[in-house]
Amino acid sequence: MKNIYEILSGLNLEIPEGKKSDFEKDLFANYKTVADYDKQVGKVAQLTDQLKSTTDGLKAFEGVDVNELKGRIIKLQGDLARQESDYQAKIADMAFESLLSSAVTAAKGRDAKAVCSMLDIDALKNSKNQEADIRAAMDQLKKDKSYLFEADRTPPPYAAGTGTQKMTGAVTKESFARMGYRERLELKQNNPKLYEQVKE
Incomplete structure (x- = not known):
């Protein structure tokens, strides 16, 4: 990209050395480069887009009663x-x-x-x-x-050995009547014939 002095030289215009600093001062105070211009155009385009999206957003509230x-x-x-x-x-x-x-x-x-x-x-x-x-x-x-409520009952005390004693001697109907469940079961298993006789 050409600078300003090259452009002026191409047009057969020369700026004396003593005036160059004043020329540059006036030039940069009043004129911008293309790059600066493009940057500003980009900012304007961005702000325009933001304004449009804000305006579109506000349109959604048109006719809405704020209260x-x-x-x-x-x-x-x-x-x-x-x-x-x-x-x-x-x-x-x-x-x-x-x-x-x-x-x-x-x-x-x-x-x-x-x-x-x-x-x-x-x-x-x-x-x-x-x-x-x-x-x-x-x-x-x-x-x-x-x-x-259900009553708090204490269970009866455990009677150890009930129905577990071995019968000694002959089994009679009277002794069978005093037998516990286990003793009767044992008699039935060991001597089914005697069991049938005394159970009646």
């Missing part, structure tokens, strides 16, 4: 907050029901619905310490209405 849009946004935010609240309440209810069901089972309640109908469910739900309060309510209900 109505704000109202819809507020309504949607309220709906979301309500759904979140409902969701949290359902989770809390599920946790409470699980806790209550476990407590009824642990207390050996005969019928969970009958037991729960005797409790102040709302007070227990709103309790700060649900687990302890449910347990206390269950213990009190067990005292007041014991028929709703």
Whole structure:
């Protein structure tokens, strides 16, 4: 690319050496190179594209009532907050029901619905310490209405050796009547004929 002095020289124009600095000063203050010009054209094209896309984006809002849009946004935010609240309440209810069901089972309640109908469910739900309060309510209900719960029975003591003694001597109908299940089974396996005689 030719510089300005080459262009002027090609046109038979010469700038004296003493005037070159003033000439350059005026030239660069008022005129731009093609490269600078192209750069500025590129910036203008980019800004034009941005303006067009912004204008197109704004066209989507033509005819939209801003106040109505704000109202819809507020309504949607309220709906979301309500759904979140409902969701949290359902989770809390599920946790409470699980806790209550476990407590009824642990207390050996005969019928969970009958037991729960005797409790102040709302007070227990709103309790700060649900687990302890449910347990206390269950213990009190067990005292007041014991028929709703299975009795805590102690199993009979184990009688060691029952029905395992070997019979000595002859087996009679009387001794057969005193035999346990295992002894009778052993007699049947070892002496089926005698078993048939004494069992009648």
